[in-house]
Amino acid sequence: MTVSDVYHPPLFSIAPMMGWTDNHYRTLARLISKHAWLYTEMLAAETIVYQEENLDSFLAYSSEQHPIVLQIGGRDLENLAKATRLANTYAYDEINFNCGCPSPKVSGRGCFGARLMLDPKFVGEAMSVIAANTNASVTVKCRIGVDDHDSYQELCDFIYTVSSLSPTKHFIIHSRKALLSGLSPADNRRIPPLKYEYFFALLRDFPDLKFTINGGINSVVEADAALKSGAHGVMLGRAVYYNPWHILGHVDTVIYGSPSSGITRRQVLEQYQVYGESVLGKYGKGRPNLRDIVRPLINLFHAEPGNGQYKRRTDAALLHCTTLKSFLDEVLPAIPDFVLDSSVVKESTGREDLFADVQRLLPPPYERESQNHRKRGESLPTKPVTRDEE
Template sequence: MVNFGGYSPTVPFTPVCSNIIKNHCRLPINIYRRNLTKSRSVSSYTQAEQLHYKAPMVARNYLPPWFSVAPMMDWTDNHYRTLARLISKHAWLYTEMLAAETIVYQKDNLDRFLEYSPEQHPIVLQIGGNNLENLAKATELANPYFYDEMNFNCGCPSPKVAGHGCFGVRLMLDPKFVGEAMSVIAANTNVPVSVKCRIGVDDHDSYNELCDFIYKVSSLSPTKHFIIHSRKALLNGISPADNRTIPPLKYEYFYGLLRDFPDLRFTINGGITDINEVNAARSAGAHGVMVGRAAYHNPWHTLGNVDTAIYGAPSCGLTRRQIIEKYQVYGDSVLGKYGSKPHMRDIVKPLLHFFYSEPGNGLWKRKADAAFQHCTTLKSFFEETLVAIPDSVMDSSIPRPPSGREDLFSNMESLLPPSYEASEDVVLCA
C-alpha cells in the first residue's frame, strides 16, 4: 500500500461539527488561532468550541486520494459534487478551476463560489492565476471554507485561460514562477498543496523538460504532490476537446517520474475510463488516479464501484431511487438560492448521465427537456420525468465494474525514458 503522506488512512471524517463550521465559516483561520490563544486556555473552551477549532485538523482523517474526480469547468460544480458524494463516500472531489481574481473581487459574495456541504469532504479547491498577490489573497479568503487541499492549475489548455500569456498550462513554461506561486499558496494555508499539469507544451515536450519543471517547482516550494495529465497541450488554436484526444498519451513519462522522483507523490490522469484501469494504474505504481469524463458521463457505474473496488470499503448501499430522493432534498433547498440561480437545468444537469445506457434513458431526457419549461420544484420535475425509467433500473444495486484494459500499463517498464539527471544550470536555478 502506497503511503500518501499527509493523509491519515483511517475512517473518513464525519462532520460532527458541521453546524459550528457553518455558523462561523466567515471568520478567517488566523482569527481562530489569535482568539484561541489571546486570553483563554484550550481546556477552558466548551466542547463545541474545541471541536470547531480542531476542525481543520480533524478533517484530514480520510482515506488517501487513490481515486479522485478531475476538476472540469462547468461540470464539477456543487451540484455534481453533491451527486458524486451520494454515490461514493471516499472518492476525492475537485472543484472547477476558480480564478484567484474571482475570489478576490467577489470577497463579499464568497459563499456563491466557495460554499459546499460538509458531506463533500474530502474536497480540493483548484485555483488558477498568474498574480502572486491575488493568489495569496485568494488562498487566505478560501481558508475559512476548510478545503482539504489547494491545487494550482498548470494544465488547462483553453484559449481563455492559457492564451495571451495568462495562466493554465502556459505556466509550465515558467517553472520558477510556479514554484513562487506554490510557496505563496502554501504560506497562506495549513492544508497540503498540489499542482495539476500536463507532460509538456507544444514543442517543449521532452521527458527531460517535464522533469526540469517538476524538479524546479518541488525545489522552490513545499509542493510534494503532482497530478499529471499524460498528454502534452497544443496551444496552436485547437479546442480543449481536441487537446484531450489529439496529443498522444505518454504514460511512460508518468511512470518515469515515479522512478526519478521517489520522494514526491504522483497522480495519473488522462485516458483512464473504468475501475479496472484505475486498479491497473495503481498496481503499476501510481500513487493515485484521477478520472474525469468517465466519472461524469457514467457516474453510477464509475463512482459506484470506487468504494468497494479501490478502497475495499462497503458501497453506499443505495439504489438509484434512494439517491434521487436524497438529491431532490438538496436540489429543492438550493433552487433559486442566489436570486434566479441556480436554475432547474443547473441542478438537473449532473443527473442527465445518471441512467447512462439504461432502458428509458432517451425518453427520460426528452421528458426532462419538456419539464424544464414549467416545473418549479425538483419534486415535481421527478414526478413528471422518472416514469420513463423502469423500476428495475431505479431499484437495482450498483453493478460490478465491466472488464476494461487491465493490461494498459503492463509493459511500462520497457517503455520508460532514460533516467533524469538535473543539469547544473537547472540545479542552480532551483
C-alpha cells in the first residue's frame, strides 16, 4: 500500500521552514486542515546520525500529523543512508531532499542545499541512496537555478539527470533562483524574480514527472489557480505561517472539495492546550518551553478584532506564565467571543489570474540530454546499481 492509497494527494503542502515548522506548528496546522501535507524543518543528516540516542526530540510526531514529509539535507552519502534508516522508525510518508536552501550556513560551509543544484549527478546518487534505505517515497525540493546557472536548459538538465539516475519522480520547484553570495535567505525569497514560466515549461517537457510549485503564492485562491493551470501541487510557506486560520481553514474545502469541519478557534485552542500541556518540558527542563509551544499561536487571530491587544498580552504573559492553560486564560480575553466561536467564513483573497499569461512566456522546449548524447555518440546515463549501505 502506498501513501496515495491512504491520504489525499499533495495538492497543497506547507513548506519546510527552519525554526517554524516544528512539531508544535504542525500540530496546530493539522487541527485546522485535515488534508494539507506537512513538512518538517530541514534536518541535516549529520544531526540525525549524531543524535541517534536522542531522536525523539527531533523526529517524533503524533499520528494525527499524517501525511507528513521529513526533509533532510546533506552531502555525505553514508550519513544520508544512515539518517534515512534511523528515520524509518518514525514512518514518515515521504522523504524530501533539500536542494533549495540558500542559507550560507547550508550552501557555504555545509556545501549542500541550493549549491547541490550545481552537481546533479551527486543529487541523483544521493536520491538513489535515500530510496534504497526507505520504503517511503522520495522527492527533491530545489530552485530554478543558482547564481549565473539560471537558464531553463540548466534547470532541465538538473531535473533530467536526477530523475534518470534515481527513483525521483516528484520535484518541488521554488520558482526563483538562489543567489549564494551577498543575499540573506530572506532576500533570496524576495529579490530574485519569480519565473513561473520555467515551472510550467517543466510540466510540458517532463510529462512523466510530477511538479509542485512554490514561491510567491499567498492564498488559497492563488493555489487553486495554480492547480487549475496544470500544477500537480502547490506549496505555501510564510503566508500560511502568518495567516494560518484564513488560509489553512479553506484548504480542505477549496483545494480538496471536502465539507467544512465547522471547527472554531476556541475548539482548536482547547485541543492544542491538551497537546501543549502534554509536551511541556518533555525532553528535559525547558525542552520545549512555554514560549516554544505558544509561538505557533501568535498569528492565529491575524487581522481580527483584538489581535493587537492579544499580541501585547502574549508578550507580557510569557514573562511569568508556566502552563499553557494559564497563558490562554490571560491572553484570550482580548479576543471577542464572536471571533473565537466562528468557523472559517471569510472569503480568501488573492489573484485568480496570477498565471493567466504564463503560457505565452514559456521558454523553447527542452532539448533532452539524450538527444545531445546521441549527437555526440555517447552513452546515456544509467541508474546506478543499488549498494548495500550496511
